[in-house]
Amino acid sequence: MAAKTYRCNRTALVLLCLVLGLSWEAQARQIRYSVPEELEKGSFVGNISKDLGLEPRELAERGVRIVSRGRTQLFALNPQSGSLVTAGRIDREELCAQSAPCLVSFNILVEDRVKLFGIEIEVTDINDNAPKFQAENVDVKINENVAPGMRFPLLEAVDPDVGVNSLQSYQLSSNKHFSLAVQSHAYGVKYPELVLEHALDREEEAVHHLVLTALDGGDPLLSGTVLISVTVFDANDNAPVFTLPEYHVRVLENLPVGTQLLTVTATDRDEGANGEVTYSFRKSPDMQLLKFQLNKNTGEIKLSANLDYEETDFYELEIQAEDGGAYLAMAKVLITVEDVNDNSPEVTITSLFSPLMEDSPLGTVIALLNVHDPDSGQNGQVTCSISENLPFKLEKSIDSYYRLVTHRTLDREQVSSYNITVTATDGGNPPLLMETHFTLQVADINDNPPTFSHISYFTYILENNPRGASIFSVTAHDPDSHENAQVIYSLAEDTFQEAPLSSYISINSDTGVLYALRSFDYEQFRDLQIQVIATDSGDPPLSSNVSLSIFVLDQNDNTPEILYPAPPTDGSTGVELAPRSAEPGYLVTKVVAVDRDSGQNAWLSY
Template sequence: MTKRMGYRDWGWLALWWHHFFLLWSTIDGQTRYTIPEELKQGSVVGNLAKDLGLGLSEIFDRKLRVASEAGKQYFSVDAGKGELVVNERIDRETLCGQSASCVLPLQVVIENPLQLYRIEVEIRDINDNSPNFITKELTLKIAESVVVGRRFSLESAEDPDVGSNALKYYTISKDECFSLKVKDLSNGRKAPELVLEKPLDREKQAVHQLLLTALDGGNPVRSGTSQITITVLDVNDNFPVFEKALYKVSINENSPKGTFMVKLKAIDIDDVQNGKVKYSFGERTPNAVLSIFDIDSDTGEIFLKGELDFENAATYEIDISAKDNGTPEMEGQCSVQVEVVDVNDNPPEIIFTSKPSPLREDAPSGTVVALISARDLDSGNNGNVTLQLPRHYPFKLKPSFSNNYAVVTSGVLDRESFSEYNIEITATDSGSPPLTTKKTIPVSIIDVNDNPPKFTQSSYDVYLKENGLPGSTLSSVSASDLDFGDNAKISYSILDSKVQGVSVSSYVYMNSDNGSIYSMHSFDYETLKVFQILVQAKDHGSPSLSSNATVHVFILDQNDNAPAVIYPSAALGSLSHQKMPRSAKAGHLVTKVTAVDADSGHNAWISYKLAEATDASLFNVNLYTGEVRTKRAVSEQDDSSQRLLIEIKDDGEPVQSSTVTVAILVEDGLQEPILDLRQKAPEPGKKSGRITLYLILSLASVSMLSLVTFFILAVKCVRNSRSSGSCCMRLDDLDGYNNPNRNLQIQLNTDGPIKYVEVLGGDMLSQSQSFRSCLSPMSEFSDFTFVKPSSTTDFKEMINVLDASLPDSAWTFESQQVSSEWQLIVTIMMFECRLFSDV
């Protein structure tokens, strides 16, 4: 039959919910809620997101979760509403027993960044348990001789509820011989006692039936009953009496089995069997006590039977009964209070509230690595825990609250030095001896692009033969990066620069993966002798880092140019015509063959050889100077027309050569112009006088220009000395090629038979403008040749101009006559060129 809820019931329910919503509060900066026990699953405890100041989106994004220290997950978070809800049935009596306060601590963990909140949920007791008697039917045997006022202890009811819902009072059914008294014990319990109000008369009533009722203070009131049957006995009218009503014993929790605890003593003044006492545990002693303690029924000695654990139970209340052998049987009672002394037998525990996450190596000091807590089940100093980290690690512990800590960074992290840390946390309690627990936290360091690529060399020197095949490998550069992954992946490139006014990328290209440099075409030493390539190594990090290196490419000369004949020039035809008198003596200079080679070094050493001759006995060619002289005096029998084929070779490998044909006409009565010129040298003619005058004027002009230049240079040095404190001419200004506007190169070649000085001006990487003085010390006269520029093609063009402007004989004559003056002028001009380049 269903009972409808009346107006009074609805009122009580409304009042209960009113108290429920008024009781949650925040204490000492911690969020605290108060709820009644036995709430249904899914019931709302409170709006956790609002109370913690979090948005609903943060609950999911930051992975909010709730951890309970009670072992079970009694609560969970509704991610959609941010509410803390009941996850399973909560029984306050199971959680807290008879404790007056029942607070369930919770830890709220939020990630990104890591945060830890502590909330408390107070579980309020509701009157869901009725007082209960373990023994539903109790039988007492009372002798009729018992005096009025004697008290008999009855079984106490147990009510798991606390506060107003706990057991409040007892009642007993009406009986004229008995009344009920409630005794307040030291531990706050109430023990019912049956008091004899009138003497018993077995003949009138041998059995008394009483109903003992226990009531709590809840609303509505709950109760429990026990049926008491009293049998009235006769004869034995004295009961055993203990020396103490309460015995107190202390024993260490690590005491071994069989340890003696206490000896009880009860005295019965009756005689013989009525005074002989047997000891035993009370009838209502729990099995948990019986499994740990044992009593000697004859002596009253109590021994330790099982194992004690302070963390499970700190005290025990044991009821002891002493019964005699009389008829009827009489008994006395006492209590033994056992206090378990805590021993440091539990090592500390380290609990990860949040697992560690990888750290970037540029993480600032104070970055949270993990959240941990420490606890020790022991009490007092045995439960005080101290945590320590290794000293040489860049981490430290930051206390939070209630044995909670945050592991944070305390220094600079460098993945290249340590890519992973195994942080060993040591927890030590304050017991004697102290117990220690260690736990390791692995922390991975995430790489950051903080190291640029580094070349194996800051500069590279490459020597390359000219006329190489296009696409051949010039060099290979290599760089390394200490970072990891894409931050260490390197790409190579060539930075744009100019070589002879053209981008360097038109000369070479580079493999971006392995750093190999390849030629785009073959190189010509006579056009380009040296150039540089600026290469860059760049990693794939974000942002990317790079470094540069310089590759110096030196072109090595190869013998790829044949000697070019300057005189006699090919512009006059393949045949050179010369005249000589038939009166010429031995050693007569007929002509001089002059050739140059665009190569350098040994490849430019030239030698002359008479390959064919009409009369080989008449003429001789100097191996080094190319002078054609008579080997003997010319006779009347010699042909008037002589033909010579002269071969010109260089000293390269392979040898390059060229030939020139000289036709000599032998005439009678022709004077030797060179000898006449020597005789007339002290009396210069009009033409030589004009040349001398021109030379003097040129020398005076150059001297004046030198004075002006020295003056300008002195002013510049004074200005520079004020700013830099020095004024000097450096060797690298002469030899370097980095500053094309200040470069002047003077090259002196003394390797071969023909000595020459080469003056190069301008950028060495561009087309050089050169002035070459070819001196033949082995000739009879010092010959001077003025050539610009220094290439085989330009040599030929210059000879064409010279041959077109001067007669064949006049070229030889005038060049011989003014050689010494021109050598002096060229020397001064070379010095002036250097001064002007500095200015």
Template structure:
């Protein structure tokens, strides 16, 4: 039967504290941020497993959902857990068989206490279950029989102590009365000690007559007060002795002594003394414990001759604080007297505190505020007084503190802000010390790991990274590797590298470079050209995987290095396809005469743009030389009449790159004092009539393909062309080569102070020619064009350099 102990009003009895500490406890619970309570149930012993003790949810006004969400559980410091919590029903039930006698012995009331803990928010409820006794044990005697030897001269009223019966039950179910079987000589007298335990004495009410009845057989019956009543019996055998008619008498009815627990064996306790008025052997007294089979016989011993009581076994204050012994003194005639010895046990500090964890969280976030509860610790000390007063502290320095909430309960909380990047794990040593002398202590280590939060952004080791790459690189080549560090861990430290958007020369930066999102390797997305782009500056962002993500930027400067990928370009002398350019040198020219100057450039930079000039081929190598650095062509000896008029020079221009690149220019030099002499030498060159006819043909063919509508117009144009061409053939039926002449002094210092322009006209039937001399011109190159009237005109072009070694001499006809 389950019984909840009610208050006067009939409500469930809740106890937070007693007396003036009631309000102090409420205030303490309020500042500690969790709720506590105390409830008490009462059930009989020997209930079946699973029997309900009480509806804990209803009694504590808790919702079943709260029990589940709060992970309600029972915490008990005992080795056997007698109760269990059924969270789905909110019922407290019997888990193990409960034997009140085994649990509490003769202690009343008998109860056990445990705690129920709920989390989020944390609640602590203390539950006490009182176990009521049922009459399941009969009174028993330790022996089957007792033997007495009593002198026939024993005086009326002589008392004889009988062994006590033991009944493990308590209260009404415990030992109630003793009964002695009917006889003529003895009556039974019952007594109770200070603890309320009953014992019996057999009192002689009528003198014994050994001759009438030498032996008496009696029965002692012990009964309890239960329903149904139970009993136990022991036989009493009395042998009647003769002569000795005086019993020993103790000089004190009660002896008191104090002994310290854990005293070694044979430690002196006290001495009892009884005297006998008889003489001789009848006056010899021996001492013994009245209840020889009592457990006290294992703890104490009495010298049967001297009456000295000493320690025999291990005395523990935590088991019993006081012992009560009954000592008998017996003479040789069998007469006895009884006395009581009360031994009080003095406590010593022999038990260290015991720490047990009620609730503990091994992981805590680094952003937890100060005061966050990590665990609840229960501390117990079995000693009493100051020896049992315990204080807790944290050993060493750590951002944690421990404080007391309830008696024997301590809360472990954070004392300051945590930083996982500084300390990621703590081993907290909690020390519990009592107030004994010397003090005893116990330690327990708690391992707490600090969980990471994303509170650190990735950081680069440099604010600006610089890298070099040679132009004409292969797309996809690695340029450099960026590395950022994040002191966070796991996903919060996983770094992604992102190329920040920016336009370079109108194009996205991603068209130039790319970044590996995981490794930070910067790759070239295209082949770079130093002549177009000499430096590339862009930004890379490092972003972690936290929520929200944190990031930082770094500037990357990519410097493109030049490669010798451009050959020199000759600016002067200008060479055009189909035209012949010639320099004129008089035969009177001295050594060092400046013929012309080769001007070239290289779009590369550095040593790749350093140019040198060499004479590769020459009609007469002994006549001309080229300046290695300036490209000037000068005579190296005196020009003679034997020198050929037509001189052909091939000059190679090389840069200083590795490998070097070069360009070639062909310079035609005419060694002559007069222009007719030059004309006679160069007049045998073929004209370009075939070139013009082919050009016309291809133009006609191209236009015909484009559109049929142009055919008619094209025919008209061709007809007009043919007509004009025939008219010009009638007027001028000859061909005349044109020899361009470039005075060297126009680009540098030379020996020719003036520029000459010539117009040459020749007929088809005569070797005579008309030469028009025009002085004072400022131009420097002469070209004959067949579409003109024979006038040499200036061409001033510095592009389309002809690199072929054998350019045809341009010959055009005037008709």
């Protein structure tokens, strides 16, 4: 109840600590906050919009979001208030165990700027756990001939809190035979020992009942107790002794189940049953002990389950040796797990900007990638690469992020999409790799004008053609796409024989087919010069033009005309007179005629 009251009193308390200045340079951004554990969901952690230099409404507009890997997200963004809040109750002991300080790290991405901010939140401890023994009763067996000053190890209490809230001291109930000594391991863990102060007499008192209390240093102070029953035996006056107080062993995480790790050995100078030693784990079985098997007769320790460096890299086992009488000895087995390269790197596409305009400048960000390898040391060092024939390159960003940017000029008309493979390789021996594939589409811009298949065109048409007849067709091609490739045909504004050119010729704007708007007369003109314009529908539009020569061919559509002798205009008969003396061969008159047609159509016979 005291722990619950303490949590309630501390629920509203949030310590905000901004330790690094925020700038818009990615390599210098680190924001730190501090928050106590066990706060209600939605509790205020920090004014993230202020620390990012943004208004609260800009969080959604700029695509501000939390990006993280691994465990369940513990914090969330409140876009209304612009603050960082808890996403649920946080138990520091579940999150970090005995580690201090307890730090949670993740990144915040401002997507429209492709900027990352490192966030580090310290979860501080509150005194919400009382010290607890792993058993309610402990039996201690002591021979009556044991000399005063002998020490007997007792079960230590466990308090998952840290600092002053963790286990601080032990107290023993008042008695005339025993006192309490508290020792500390090299790792700072306190464990109690029962010290015999005055000689025992089994005949006077065969069993002693004591109470051991463990206390922490919190406010309010919390405690736990265990009942100790001391049974006094006769005869056995030598305790087992381990060859080493601590056994150290280093093992690879990929050892097969059943592998013998080491053998602990304790000797007892007594004879017979009092000198027979058996081995056991001191603590009740837990998840760590399930991975190891101890032979109670030989002291051999074997592997009973697979190890995983990424799960736990260190085990501390307590082994007790008990002789056939009442004496115990204790030793520690410290097992260090060494990493092997058993995890392939992973690549996560955090952001992908596709399609990409083909005129994007060099250095334009295409994708933001996150790489991760749970192995350690060189085995967890990951490098990323892409094919060298692509117009892109990878740039290292903060933490384990890469940016894929343009490295050469793009041309959609040459390549409209790219299949990109990102290869992540770790530094193990042999190295492991993982490939991630994605497609980038290149968007078109209007950078190509329509082009005609010829530099100029010419055609022939007979005169007296019907009006509206199709006389020719031109085609222009535009390599752009969609509206940028949609071609519209038109004629250049001009005049011919003092009349607009558009009164002679028209063109279909969609097909490029030309039509005659009037019947042509070879005797009036023999050729017509036109400029055809092809314009695309882009913004701004691009165009090109080509010349078209139309040659009119003659038809025999004119009768000969007699110029001489001219028909009389004064009412006379137009008779040519010849003198009576005219001899044969005398030139009476000469007939002259013309034909307005040309070529053979103008050849005359009389």
